[in-house]
Amino acid sequence: MDKRQLTDVLQTHHADAFLWATHCCQYDQEEGKEVLQQAYIKILEKKAIYKEKATFKTWLFSVIRFTAIDYLKKKKSFESLEHVKIGVEDPPYEVTTIDYKEILKKLPERQHQVLLLAFYHEMTLAEIATITGLHIGTIRTHYERGKQSMRNLLVKQAL
Known part of the structure; x- marks a missing residue:
């Protein structure tokens, strides 16, 4: 190139x-x-x-x-993540009443990182494994646990 x-x-x-x-x-x-x-x-x-x-x-x-x-x-x-603002800037309109940024902050760092790369940057788990230097099985585990944790936190927030 x-x-x-x-x-x-x-x-x-x-x-x-x-x-x-x-x-x-x-x-x-x-x-x-x-x-x-x-x-x-x-x-x-x-x-x-x-x-x-x-x-x-x-x-x-x-x-x-x-x-x-x-x-x-x-x-x-x-x-520490408590003092960190997630995202570059907020959209000028309200998309939803659920604050996904706050929910993401509650996840362990590795789960947070994997979900961010998978959903925001639209990367495959294999690509995430390459970027992070971790085994694909480890990435799958963090991905599944991260989704489950997000699901549980969303259910708690809805109650």
Whole structure:
């Protein structure tokens, strides 16, 4: 893939990549921007090379995830999820009375991450396994447990 093609593909996935980088940085948009920039630099300097073993988006998300891990290790400041705002911004209209963001916050981090990638970013469980570096069986377990936990929390909220 030449530099022009690479730039075009990166631009195509930029919005999703930014959201993923922000998620990996515990929803801090400034840190997300920094991580995304570092990931792009890694890719453009060929420190991370796409070998076409997975889809480009899966590979890109994996590069962003590992860049975020390195960035946060260097920074050594992990914020608890209670203080984190989920999502980039709220829609200007009310979609539903159920606050899914609050329910997602109640899930364990791994379940939260798997459900976010599966439903928001429309990734398969195999792609999620590649991004997270976990076995597909582990991802399936977190996916099923996350859905069950969401179901239970929604039922409790409805009562």
